Amino acid sequence: MPDFKPKDVPVDSACTPGPTRRSFLSRGAVGLAAAVATRSSWAEMPASATENTVKLPQIQDPKREQAEETPDPNSPPDDRVGYAIVGLGRLSLDQILPALSACKYSRVAALVSGDPDKARKAARQYGLREADVWDYQNFERLADNPRVHVVYIVLPNGMHKEFTVRAARIGKHVLCEKPMATSATDCQTMIDVCRQANRKLMIAYRSQYEPMDRMIVKMVQQGKIGPVCEFIAGNSQNVGDPSQWRLKKALAGGGALPDIGLYALNAARFLSGEEPVEVMATTTKPDHDPRFREVEESVHFVLRFPSGFTATCIASYRSHESRFFRLQGPQGWAGMDPAFGYNGLRMRHGAMIDGKNAVTEITIDPNNQFAREIDHMSQGVISNTTPHTPGEEGLQDQRIMEAIYESARTGAAVKIARPTGIWRGPEPSEETF
Secondary structure: OOOOOOOOOOOOOOOOOOOOOHHHHOOOOOOHHHHOOOHHHHHHOOOOOOOOOOOOOOOEOOOOOOOOOOOOOOOOOOOOEEEEEEOOOHHHHHHHHHHHHOOOOEEEEEEEOOOHHHHHHHHHHOOOOHHHEEOOOOHHHHHHOOOOOEEEEOOOHHHHHHHHHHHHHOOOEEEEOOOOOOOHHHHHHHHHHHHHOOOOEEEOOHHHHOHHHHHHHHHHHOOOOOOOOEEEEEEEEEEOOOOOHHHOHHHHOOOHHHHHHHHHHHHHHHHHOOOOOEEEEEEEOOOOOHHHOOOOOEEEEEEEOOOOOEEEEEEEOEEEEEEEEEEEEOOEEEEEOOOOOOOOOOEEEEEEEOOEEEEEEEOOOOOOHHHHHHHHHHHHHHHOOOOOOEHHHHHHHHHHHHHHHHHHHHOOOEEOOOOOOOOOOOOOOHHHO
């Protein structure tokens, strides 16, 4: 395996980061280097599993949310691609850090957080050194850490641009959670800066690396469904805590659409292999509900594609949890219910067999979607190839979401320009799966 130490890229001293996240995540805290013990005392300090468990507040309806136990720590070999996880919220602690322990080509190399206590606990749990823990103020010092090759940004949407730019300018590749940003302008800036720094940028569309979703893509490509006619999808959940960042427009960019509606939007595009040319949409924002003072509660949109294919999608922040989609054509259909989730997915395929309408349920051994997408990014770093879901893929979704909001605002259909250039990279290697 080659040495992945990034080439030295000068930091633009004139680039001052935008509004900081301390209004949200303890920006004013003292740097972690001063807050934690020395390396020797760190190593000698006894800590039980209970002491190192990070507890997070509930964000969904408490009747729905169940706590998940964090898997036993694992210490991957150092010859794998190293990741700095930026942001230690629910997704990082419950999904991404455990997934890195299951990766073939990837390992956790550093943590970046504004919460010293949380960072200390997570670092001990995953066998990291004191020197591998950073805060947001000293983020640029990661440039001197050869163990970190990729920065995985798991922050509120409104902060994706800032930390992507900062990461690229210190010579690190970037894996960024979706949605890519809160505006198409910010998405383009992220792409441009990474290109100028010769760093890879991948958006974490984990469903595009999930085996059953990929099986449906192959069905479409092989004509087993026939020319696709329609796509129907829904993604809903009943959010709880009104103070969470997903309900703040500056941090989230919107409500149900960029958070959960994006799953249906992106699925319509990557499953069909087509790009929409027009959208008609409506949004709902109840006046009486304190959760939706800044963002929409629900969105309903219909996408029209050049072939006549249509996608009808709904997303809601005020409905009982439901996630599904169905893709239909003259030769058959394929769908998932539940869909979009981290696990427990169920796929069915309907077609005529021996003159009879038959429905087949397809199951695949449990898999870690996050490990698959992370390892795909690592393979791209190793082989110097473009990721399957580069920044251009995230930019296209952001452009469509802006058209959805415009249609909802004006009450009229809005045209969508076809993306230029290449917006999706080579198919993921089967070896990853």
